[in-house]
Amino acid sequence: MASAVVGERREHPTGEELELPDDLPVRKRHTARMVWFAMGAVAAVGAFQFLQAADDATDRPIGTYIARSMVPIAEPSISAFGASGEVKLAFALPAQEFSYPLDVHGDPTALQYAWIRVGDSALATAAQPLTGDKVSAPPQAGFYRLTLLKSGQRRSVEGLTLAVLVPFTEKEKGMLRGYRIGTYLGERMRGRTPPPEGFLEISPADVDLPITKHLKVGDFLNHDQQGKWPSYSAINPKLLDKLELVIQEIARWHGDKAVADIDIDVHSGFRAPEHNRRVQRAASDSQHQYGDAADVAIDANGDGKITAIDSRMVGLAVEIVELKHPDLVGGLGIYTSGHSSTNYVHIDVRGRRARWRGGG
Known part of the structure; x- marks a missing residue:
């Protein structure tokens, strides 16, 4: 038996062409199939979206919890x-x-x-x-x-x-935990600079610890040759800041290209009062005793040598830094001679301006 297709024209036995009506059962069957297929597709999409939303709802709290539990x-x-x-x-x-x-x-x-x-x-x-x-x-x-x-x-x-410092109050009769510090003028006389609040306790393992870009703990050891560990030192953070600013100023003259390559040699950092009184020509109330001063040599012109020219250039850098940062004002002593070991600059942060020159 031949199948019928909706809308198909067929030849009648009388020779007339007849158009099949649209309401034949075959169309109804096709239409029903299409409707059920469409409904199934919609249901599938809806189920997918629901499951996806459920997954998102599950993921978000877990992700939020993980983020909140992590150390930032x-x-x-x-x-x-x-x-x-x-x-x-x-x-x-x-x-x-x-x-x-x-x-x-x-x-x-x-x-x-x-x-x-x-x-x-x-x-x-x-x-x-x-x-x-x-x-x-x-x-x-x-x-x-x-x-x-x-x-x-x-x-x-x-x-x-x-x-974390060892408090100055632990010092007894010039001794700090078995290390000889000596006596500050402020302990004996009124109106003098008060002693530092405390001291760094330094072991051999701490010597190379960086404390600025160009300086380390060992640069401020007390050079008294006691041969005892731990050693003790006072350092003023303002001094560290000032020294780095001086280096930055010198680097600026070179176009900032060599700031990482500029070396600073600290001839003398902290000097305990006991050691300071044995240093030739040292001031009795030297700023070195308080961690406020450092004697440094810097190859400021970059010629590979330390000369009087370098000392004068460092001195100029100090002047500029103090103009820009009045809170770092202090002493400046320029030491020059024909010998490289005696070309250096004293820099401190005593809080008032002081200037002098020295020779080797």
């Missing part, structure tokens, strides 16, 4: 590095609350902090809530790095080391 990346704020941007050492007394400005890149909710000794991996202090820029220093002297903690994870904050 953090770094010291630019203000923590001084005007030069190159000071890498902060100072505090044991258990002292101090400002440690942080830039936190992430969710700070439930964030905690602790301290780790430099060269170690174990926590040196218990975790404490981090609620602002104020943190508490460890109770023991030494060098530390800040670590952030959250949900059992931790992340170290790089770039800034904390030096």
Whole structure:
């Protein structure tokens, strides 16, 4: 039997052409199939969208939880590095609350902090809530790095080391933990410069620790040849900042191209009073005793030699730095001679202007 197609013209036995009507059962069957197919497709799309929405609804809370439970990346704020941007050492007394400005890149909710000794991996202090820029220093002297903690994870904050000082009040009869410091004029006479608040406690492992871009802890050791460890030293962070600014000024004269290549040789950093009184021609109340001064040599003209010209150039850089940063004003002594070892510059941050010249 021949099949019929809707709308097909067929020949009648009488010879007439007849058009099949649209309401034949075959059309109804085709139409029904199309309707059911369309409904099935719509249902499938709807089911897919529902499942996808359900998956999204499931994924979002999990992703949010993971993000919130991670320790965010953090770094010291630019203000923590001084005007030069190159000071890498902060100072505090044991258990002292101090400002440690942080830039936190992430969710700070439930964030905690602790301290780790430099060269170690174990926590040196218990975790404490981090609620602002104020943190508490460890109770023991030494060098530390800040670590952030959250949900059992931790992340170290790089770039800034904390030096917890041994308080000056621990000094007894000129001795600090078995190390001879001597006596400051301010301990015997009123109106003199007060002694430093505290001292860095330095072990042999700390000597090469960077404290600025160009300076390390060993540059400020007391050269008294006591042969005792730990050694002790006082350093004023303003001095570190000033020295780096002087180097930056010299680099500017060279088009900033050689700032990383400029070397600074510290002839004398900290001098304890006991040592200072044995140094020839040293002032009785020398700024070196307070960590406020350094005698340095810099090859300012880049010719590979240290000459009187270099000392004068460094002196000019100091003058410019003090004009730009009045809070760093201090003493400037230019020492020149025909011998490279006696061409150097004394730089300090005593808080008032002082100028002098010396020879070898």
